[in-house]
Amino acid sequence: MRMTRALYWALVTSMLSAPIGLAQCAEPNWESWVPRIEVVRLDGRKEIGSGVTIGPQRVVTNCHVVRDASTILVSTGGISWPAVMSAGDEYRDLCFLTVPGYTGKPPRIAAPESARVGIPVVAAGFSGGTFKAGRGEVKGLFTCACDGGRIIQTSAQFEPGASGGGLFDNKDELIGILTFKSSAGGNYHFALPVGWMKQLSNVPLQRISGKSTFWESATSNSGYFLVACDLGAKNDWHGLRNLSREWTHQEPDNPQAWMAWGRANLNLGQLDVAAKGFQKVLLLDSTHSEAGWELQKLEIDLGATLTGTGS
Numbered sequence: 001m002r003m004t005r006a007l008y009w010a011l012v013t014s015m016l017s018a019p020i021g022l023a024q025c026a027e028p029n030w031e032s033w034v035p036r037i038e039v040v041r042l043d044g045r046k047e048i049g050s051g052v053t054i055g056p057q058r059v060v061t062n063c064h065v066v067r068d069a070s071t072i073l074v075s076t077g078g079i080s081w082p083a084v085m086s087a088g089d090e091y092r093d094l095c096f097l098t099v100p101g102y103t104g105k106p107p108r109i110a111a112p113e114s115a116r117v118g119i120p121v122v123a124a125g126f127s128g129g130t131f132k133a134g135r136g137e138v139k140g141l142f143t144c145a146c147d148g149g150r151i152i153q154t155s156a157q158f159e160p161g162a163s164g165g166g167l168f169d170n171k172d173e174l175i176g177i178l179t180f181k182s183s184a185g186g187n188y189h190f191a192l193p194v195g196w197m198k199q200l201s202n203v204p205l206q207r208i209s210g211k212s213t214f215w216e217s218a219t220s221n222s223g224y225f226l227v228a229c230d231l232g233a234k235n236d237w238h239g240l241r242n243l244s245r246e247w248t249h250q251e252p253d254n255p256q257a258w259m260a261w262g263r264a265n266l267n268l269g270q271l272d273v274a275a276k277g278f279q280k281v282l283l284l285d286s287t288h289s290e291a292g293w294e295l296q297k298l299e300i301d302l303g304a305t306l307t308g309t310g311s
Contacts, residue, residue, distance in 0.1 A: 028172045030124035031076070031131050033107040034165050037061055037097075038073040038080070050125035050165035051097065052174060053104035060197060061164030062179050063088055063095040064213060074099045089200045092144075093179055093213035094192055096201055107166065110173035112195030115152055117141060118289025123156035123189065125165020125178050134158055139187045139290060142225035142256055144214055149193030152176045153229065157189055167191040180215050182233040190215070190229075224251070228260045240264040255284040259291060271298055 037049040037059075049065030051074060059074055066072055072083040074097065081102045088095030117138050124133045136156030144151050152167060158178050167176035176191030215226060224247040231240040241264035247257040262277030275298050281291035 028168075030122065030133050030166065030168065032105050033174075034124045034126075034131070035059060035074045035076040035104055036126050036131075037065055037083075037164060038075060039066055039069045040071045042068045042070050048126055048129045048161045049163050050161065050178065052164070052166045052177060053102075053106045054096075054109075054197065054201075055106055057099050057102045059083065059097045059099055059102070059104070060177060060201075061095055061097060062177065062192075063090045063093045064216075065164045066095055066097070072097065074102055074104075076104050087201055087203050089196075089203055091212075091214055092192065092196055092200065093215065094177065094196050094200050107168065108171075108173045109194055109197075110169055110171070110175045112149055112193055114169065114173070115141060115150065115175045115193065116287050116289075117285075118287075120170045121154055121156050121175065122168045123154065123158045123162065123165065123178055123191070124168060125158050125162025127159035127162040129161050132158070132162070136187075136189075140225070140256055140259065143254070149195035151225070152191040152193060153187070154189050154191060155187040157181075182229060186233060188229050188233045225256055228256075232260070232263065235267070237264050237267040241268060253284060255281045255288055255291070258284065259288070262291070262294065266294065266298070274298065
């Protein structure tokens with residue numbers, strides 16, 4: 001018997017509203033791992049960012065948070081410590097601070113390959129200057145032109161001030177560094193992969209000036225995914241279809257290229273074409289839960305259409 005759309009959504013609703021066990025309700029102290037970064041720019045402006053403790057007297061943050069800084073303070077528990085930049089890569093937007101006397105605690109760090117589409121995550125940082133932890137899930141994983149890891153797209157929301165904070169999985173392990181978001185918000189929030197930290201933690205860095213990061217100029221040269229996400233956030237489905245057509249030709253083995261193709265055609269009413277796109281995603285990455293979810297919904301919609309026409 002074919003499942004009706006009403007029955008399907010009733011099952012989904014019941015699963016989402018099911019009681020959570022007590023063991024799952026206890027929240028870790030993310031704020032003990034994520035300090036506040038206070039910066040005074042060379043022009044006198046004062047701004048707030050976030051960081052993640054990664055070891056004794058060491059904190060990682062985004063380079064754009066400490067760009068053109070005359071002073072940097074790392075604060076937690078009402079105490080502040082002066083910090084200096086010691087390593088990093090401006091293009092990949094990952095900078096490391098040495099903080100003499102700092103006593104913050106580091107979280108456990110996940111294996112880079114543990115990031116999977118669909119897993120639940122928490123984005124922890126000082127959004128608007130106040131510590132907040134937003135829940136969501138991983139929506140996409142993208143290979144950057146600067147390689148060495150996959151950029152994480154998440155629905156866990158954060159606002160300016162949280163850049164440099166932590167993205168944690170359901171084991172309370174760090175899987176990413178919060179970095180940028182689409183102005184449209186929604187599911188378009190992004191974090192850098194923890195795999196980059198090992199690569200870059202000892203790369204000498206003299207000074208952060210006005211250099212651009214890979215994400216500050218969204219072009220296909222810095223990554224098709226940046227343009228694709230921007231088009232998706234703006235609901236420009238014709239533009240996304242045109243871009244993803246080129247993207248799938250250039251990177252035919254990239255599941256996210258086919259995911260973009262599927263989403264564009266889905267929103268343009270080309271359901272059969274969209275379904276084939278999502279099927280291609282699953283052929284390339286069988287763990288891609290977003291593609292599986294979209295296919296399930298399409299099967300129900302297409303089934304309802306066939307039933308309604310008497311087929």
